Amino acid sequence: QVQLVESGGGLVQAGGSLRLSCATSGRTFSTYNIGWVRQAPGKGREFVAGITKTTGATYYATSVKGRFTISRDNTKNTVYLQMNSLKPEDTAVYFCAADETRVPTTQWEYWGQGTQVTVSS
Numbered sequence: 001q002v003q004l005v006e007s008g009g010g011l012v013q014a015g016g017s018l019r020l021s022c023a024t025s026g027r028t029f030s031t032y033n034i035g036w037v038r039q040a041p042g043k044g045r046e047f048v049a050g051i052t053k054t055t056g057a058t059y060y061a062t063s064v065k066g067r068f069t070i071s072r073d074n075t076k077n078t079v080y081l082q083m084n085s086l087k088p089e090d091t092a093v094y095f096c097a098a099d100e101t102r103v104p105t106t107q108w109e110y111w112g113q114g115t116q117v118t119v120s121s
Contacts, residue, residue, distance in 0.1 A: 002026040002110050004096045009115030012086055020081040020115060022096030029077040032110075033103045035059075036070065036081045038092035038117075047105035048094070049081060059103055064090075086119045093117075 008020040022034065035050035049070040050059045058070050069082040079096065094117050097108030 002029075002032055002098050004098060004110060004112035006094065006096045006112045006115040009094060009117045011118045011120065014086060014088055014119055014121050016086050016119070017082070017084045018086065018117060020083065020094055020096075020117070022079040022081075022112060024077045024079075024098070030074055032098040032100055034070075034072060034079040035097045035099070035103060035108060036079075037095045037097055037106055037108065038090075039095070039114075040089075040092040043092075045095070045106045046092075050103040051079065052103060083117070086117075088119045088121045091117060091119050 003025045005023045012018055030053055033053050036048040037045050038048050039045045047061050048064055049068055051070045051072050067085045072079045093114040095114045096112040098110040099108045
């Protein structure tokens with residue numbers, strides 16, 4: 001089993017940037033595909049980005065493509081989400097998630113506790 005801890009959230013003005021980190025512990029980091037999922041107030045969870053464990057292939061939601069970048073550092077057991085050109089509609093709790101076999105949209109095996117991102121207009 002893997003444990004996931006997010007950090008890096010906060011308050012930022014529209015147009016600004018934030019970098020989220022997801023530190024993992026437990027089973028070998030390279031065993032897992034890792035993703036970011038967000039949930040805005042009153043809405044369901046939404047896939048943001050994912051990165052595979054083997055080739056490092058990346059996947060993005062249409063709403064963030066070109067603005068967000070997901071990456072992983074296997075030496076630090078950490079995944080990052082660089083978020084640029086932030087918009088008020090990006091405001092949400094951002095969850096890090098892991099899955100051994102797939103890169104799902106929202107049905108991940110393991111979840112972190114989430115970190116709040118608030119973008120002011």
